[in-house]
Amino acid sequence: MVHSDEYKAKRLERKKRFMQQAKKNNVFKARRRNNFSKRPNFHNHQQENQQEQQFQKQDSTALRQRGFFQVLPTDDLPQVPQCSHGPCLLFEKKNGPEVEETFFACAIYRNQAEFCDFKLTFNKETGEIEVKEAVEGEEDAEKKKKKKKIFGYNRIPKALTEMSPTDTVLYCKTCINVFPNKHECVCEPVEREALERPTHLLPPVNEQHGESQFFFSTETLDVITKAVEKSKVDGILCIGAPRIFENIRALHPEKNVFLLDYDKRFAKFFPSKQYAQYSMLVDHFFDKIAEPKLMEFFDKSKSILMITDPPFGVFMEPLLKSIEKMKKRFVSTGKEETLFYSMIVLPIYIRKYVLHGNFWMSDYRVTYEGHKLYQHSEKTIVRLFTDLPVECIDLKNVAGYKFCEVCDRYVTERNVHCDRCQACTSVEQGKWNHCEKCDKCVKPRYVHCAQCARCHLYGRCIQKHDE
Structure with missing residues (x-):
């Protein structure tokens, strides 16, 4: 059949549009395979073709079998190994439904060999722990670990009392101490009031691991401090939240405060009755006098607000278990459990682990100072989870929020109240849509799937079934 030139031109145009759309689809698939984090390399076409062929040969269910770590309980074990950073956590590494290995690793650095290479294999069937062969020189290292630590509590305030009012106070970053007038190290003069806020003097540990530190911004400090004031509790327990601790300690000296943090540098700024080195995932105190001092704090406090800001990649099961142990310590002093309030700062995507009982999400x-993304309010995914009364989170003078009369609380300006759910359901990404079949609001990009009988992103059916 002979076709006209006009027909051939239209057919060629359709073919070009089809090829362009196919190319876009391949790019989208490549980004999904790389977990949306890496763009495909368009310069290495041969390698891309090989990867595409290999990807097509695999079963679609196998693509979701990613390796991940799970923390196992150790309450029934007769002993738990310890590294130089305290008791270890029991991890289980899985690849899909299969368990690859079960092992003990550092609770602070989690099997990151560059920071702590401690690792012992555990046999779940026999309950036996791998015996590590002693290497020459390790015995001396073990003795150093067991040697009593000298924390030097309240060293800097004590040094200030020994100085005269006319002395120039010099702060040494190397020694983490103060000296009058001169010192052999390179020092800088500092005001006495500044020593009450060490998070502004100490360089933050900013490596991306379990000990990394990011301090709250001024706006977040004001919001949490106002929540403390409205709660009317007389005891504030901060776990991994040193800037909140020093802020409340300076503004409200009438309140009882206590800081639990792994960073032992704070010991030189605060007394033992207000600070203890602590590992939050294993509920471990590094000083024998720390837990009795904490119990004294609980004993003299009528009500407690516990504020914790764990690392972003925290394992929730051991963290929640440590929080429950804190609550039991408080109740053991004769107080009611309802007088123990909590505020946990967490990313929004793990809210399902916390939103139970009286907990709700603000x-x-x-926002955090110095963080690449989370220093911007429009980019941060971190929220406050608490069981405090709703009126304690007051955002009246904070830009970007409004008060919902029906919910009786402050929400973001883009949040929309749903009459069917009787709540402001737009958690992120603008207005959420109410699905009549699921009878709840879902993200705007979600669609209802008849096979899954729930809403999810287009093409994520298999992942939903594997969960």
Whole structure:
């Protein structure tokens, strides 16, 4: 059949559009395979073709079998190994449904060999722990670990009392101490009031691992401090939240405060009755006098607000278990459990682990100083989870929020109240849509799937079934 030139031109145009759309689809698939984090390399076409062929040969269910770590309980074990950073956690590494290995590793650095290479294999069937062969020189290292630590509590305030009012106070970053007038190290003069806020003097540990530190911004500090004031509790327990601790300690000296943090540098700034080195995932105190001092704090406090800001990649099961142990310590002093309040600062995507009982999530977007993304309120995914009364989170003078009369609380300006759910359901990404079949609001990009009988992103059916 002979076709006209006009027909051939239209057919060629359709073919070009089809090829362009096919190319876009391949790019989208490549980004999904790389977990949306890496763009495909368009310069290495041969390698791309090989990867595409290999990807097509695999079963679609196998693509979701990613390796991941799970923390196992150790309450029934007769002993738990310890590294130089305290008791270890029991990890289980899985690849899909299959368990690859079960092992003990550092609770602070989690099997990151560059920071702590401690690792012992555990046999779940026999309950036996791998015996590590002693290497020459390790015995001396073990003796150093067991040697009593000298924390030097309240060293800097004590040094200030020994100085005269006319002395120039010099702060040494190397020694983490103060000296009058001169010192052999390179020092800088500092005001006495500044020593009450060491997070502004100590360089933060900013490596991306379990000990990394990011301090709250001024706005977030004001919001949390106002929540403390409205709660009317007389005891504030901060776990991994040193800037909140020093802020409340300076503004409200009438309140009882206590800081639990792994960074032992704070010991030189605070007394033992207000600070203890602590590992939050294993509920471990590094000083024998720390837990009795904490119990004294609980004993003299009528009500407690516990504020914790764990690392972003924290394992929730051991963290929640440590929080329950803190609550039991408080109740053991004769107080009611209802007088123990909590505020946990967490990313929004793990809210399902916390939102139970009286806990609710505030719309306030927590920001941090110096963080690449989370220093911006429009980019942060960190929120406040608490069982405090709703009126304690007051965002009246904070830009970007409004008060919902029906919910009786502050929400983001883009949040929309749903009459069917009787709540402001837009957690992120603008207005959420109510699905009649699921009878709840879902993200705007979600669609209802008849096979899954729930809403999810297009093409994520298999992942939903594997969960």
